[in-house]
Amino acid sequence: MNTLIAIAGIGIVAMIADILRIRKIIFPVAMAGLAIAAFTAVSDWNTNTRYFNDMMFFDNYAAAFSLLIVVIAIIWFVMAVPDLKTGNHYSDKSALVAFSLAGSVVMVSFSNLAMLFLGIEILSVSLYVLAASNKNNLLSNEAGFKYFIMGAFATGIFLFGVALIYGACGTFNLQEINAFVATNKSDLSGQMYTGVLLMIIGLSFKIAAAPFHFWAPDVYEGSPTTITAFMSTIVKVAAFGALYRLMAGCFSQINEWWTTVFIILSVVSMLVGNIMATRQSSFKRLLAFSSISHAGYMLLPLLTLSDLTGTSLLLYGAAYAFASIGIFSLVSVMSENDDESIDSLNGFAKSHPIKAILFSVLLLSLAGIPPLAGFMGKYYAFYAALKSGNTSIVLIAIISSLIGVYYYLQVIIAMYKPTGHTSASFRFTIYQNIVLWTCFLITLILGIFPQLIIGWL
Amino acid sequence: MESLLWIIPVLPFIGFLINGIFGNKVPRSLSGIIASVAVLGGFIVSLLLFISLLGDENLSFTSKYFTWFHVGDLKLDMAFMVDRLTSVMLLVITGVGFLIHVYSIGYMHDDKDYSRFFAYLNLFVFFMLLLVMGSNYVLMFVGWEGVGLCSYLLIGFWFTNNNFNDAAKKAFIMNRIGDLGFLLGMFLIYQTFGSLNFDEVHSNAMTYAYGQPVLTTITLLLFVGAMGKSAQIPLFTWLPDAMAGPTPVSALIHAATMVTAGIYMIVRANVLFTLSVFTPEFIAVIGLLTALLAAFIGLKQNDIKKVLAYSTVSQLGFMFVALGVGAYTTALFHVVTHAFFKGLLFLCAGSVIHAMGGEQDIRKMGGLSAKLPVTHLTFLIGTLAIAGLPPFAGFFSKDEILVKVFASSPWMYGALALASVLTAIYMFRLYFVTFKGQFRGSHHQEEHLHESPPSMTFPLIVLAILSALGGFIGIPEIFHAPNLISEYLAPVTHFSSSYSARAVSHETEIILLVSTLLFLLVAIWFVYNKYVKRQAIPEPDEDIAGFGKTLAGKFYVDEIYTYLIEKPLNAISGLGYKFIETGLIKGVVDGTAQVVGALGLGIRTIQTGKTGTYLFAMVIALIAFMVIKFMI
């Protein structure tokens, strides 16, 4: 709970700083606020407190996901701050990001569907603005608009599902719905099932799972790069946190019913994401499709709910998010050159030999090459799916991850090719270097000691 | 001794870090030396381990560092294990690896990315060591992926080669298919035995009865992995294409070490393979077909490295045949001798290419023996060794394979003997055309012909000595001398040897040996006749005249050779190349890429950029979900 207050505080301070013309303090305040948020998330460990009449419930799961989100946010802020500072509306953007973060913390700690709805909306509405925040760029506008229209549409579907469930159960409280489902397990109405399906579809829009992924590549490509990094990491982790919390907290009794939905979503996401990524020439767009495929992998642990589901989601989320942020620090440098094509990376290894190795490691982690964090994440996800007896799904997952290695390797090969006719120069600031090294170290450490995350939940 | 284990892989890794991070800031003279010394250090420790393992039969060193991960009932340790099998592999990897590193100092001397090359090379050695030292299947898989990665990096080291993208793509897809098999095999092992540690899996497997279907499935899947890495039919064509990389890379990765990983894996899991039906026969047949097909194709290649590449594929086929008939130690013996002579041959080829200023076509060479005496002599030793002439290394290992194969199936012996004769034919053809006769290159090249520097000839000489004498570690039983290597490795295959105790009588063995030798000599004589006698004008050597005089019906025999042997051979060779290599394999590889591409195009048509289309697709998907969940 204090985590939420600390994060919301950052947003308010950022807005006031603009009025008082002390913009310089925003970055230190954000760092301090996020540090406090991280600290309070840790101190909430094992407290299991309920807030606001049981609207929110800070259990260990919520604390762990909040902590992960806050840590990613710290790294994201360090990466984004040069970009935010040079552009317009530094304070507004920082405030919006902080509110969006607050929304994501709500999403992983709700215990009432109303809070889930509010969390999603607080997160999304801020993001609509941020996606369009490059005001004079029509592509950015288009991205914001597409995100907005489709997001609002998905919200409508989601809400219709909520309403139907409310009609069947008469409550929005997770525990009460769970109890209702448990007692009426055998004769649940079609209304209830329709509601569950619509809610799943609404949330799978947020996690960008195919076939509800269409917005993702366009929005990721059009948005300012730092915002894309935010969307593809924090938003995804938060949405998965919410999805798991919802399915495990409410509908664990009718697991068999919704598993097929998740299987379809997962398989289609893995295939569409990976196959489409092989055809991209823009690095940013490639990452968008790869994020769709990662959504597919992250759905695997959800096929059966066990004590392993939460931790493997957490591990996968961490592995994916840290590797992505690191790679986005490269994309943000590419964006400054106004050339985000993969070919523009030619000659990169020549001019930045060490960075080329670091980026290669991060890309390989996303591809799931051992012994990096991405491999561990995939390993646990596949293991969880295998335990639930979905051997054929794991087979598809392995095949599609092999396709995945192909396009990640293409990027690496591009980096190691000699310079083409145009030699782009890559200017890394100290912030980006810090982010890169941090992400690299975390990726290595999590790959070798996955116990750091696995042991907890 | 346990406390020393970590040193072996860590040294090359440190070398990688130094050369990788400091890059061109490391003085040129130093980076090659750092890399070589790192591998040499590993070799010394490996030697110590080898010696200390000589005593007790069942001794093995295990060193656990930390628990890697622990899920449910699966616990995996980050641990190294060195038993006799590993120690042999360690000696080969670090020993031959060291020599190739030293060679590279001279070979890559003018390359601008000198330190990057050594960084990759050390990284490769590190992963290869991880592969053989890991104490469980997952760690083995880590090494397995790592060497693959380094192999791509090194194939593409010279980006100027335009075929690189195709070669990398091919190598990539084929290795992925193999990896898929390995991964699935690992999952199945875990499901069956509840563990992935070598000790537990194998001791658990020993309690299984012969012929459990699950064992057959596991071993077939593992063999698919081996097919990819060790270039067997149908996944073999990436290896010849991989020759785009620098020659020391071909010697180290694509001849001596990485491609033998599949054989190591099968020997390591020999308990599983021995207990399964069908898989061993399947391995033998695939190995046999590969050995034959690659040998046929080798007959018609004119690129010096391509010939060696196909011969590597063919020799790997030999090893798999040996594995298939249960002769695990014999296969490993051939791995060792093959590492010596094939490493040697590649390095010689590198020396030739170096002298010729990058020329690889043997039709433009000829008569190099005078200008490159050391290379010539060592290449000859390598050729004799690979052709299997006594007393060179290849003779002993190949003979042992042939005898073991005869014991299990005479017709397979016949086919394999044919492959071995073909080996002699194409290798001597290569040797004669390259080193004998007259120089056929440009005048400019002729002026620049020179013997390579000592850093390059030294490894050649050492490897030549090993190729000449290395076979004596495995003397056949009929000579009443101890077969050192099979005794040393006996504990590893202790369990399996009780299953495959077929042997042939000494008389049969001698007949086999002599007849094979006779065939080889006849074949070499044919090649000699064709490429030295008929093409070299005028005949320079008195020897040839003497040899030729004994042949009254020379023309007649040549005709027979041409019509009965050469024409059909060429036809088969051409056919194999055309249909299997370009047709089938290319079809599969390109087909996969095309299917993925077409699917991508299909999905792409929906990704129009129009919000309306997206919303429409989402609604359709929603309705589809409704239909699936409520109507069906």
Add this chain to the structure above:
Amino acid sequence: MSLSLQILQHVPVNNYVLLAAMLFCIGVFGVLFRRNTIIVLMCVELMLNAVNLLMVAFSAMHNDPGGQIFVFFIMAVAAAEVSVGLAIMVLIYRNSGSVDIDLLNKLKG
């Protein structure tokens, strides 16, 4: 129990569900087939209002105020959403001079 609630409860809840579903579908069709972004936005609002209607009806049925509170949340959020959406639309109009939804297809593939 108030009179209004009694009247609300007098109508069988199925009728409300049917009405809300129809409204929702009209909204969906509007979003799908109209090209003017303003109208698309209004159709999204229609979808949300269908949900509101449904919530209120169920709230009356269950005699539970939670549903009506939820409706307030939805209305507040929808207002925020619309304001953001209109702002983005103004931006687009300024940069491209049009609010035709199909003209926004620079990002694709």
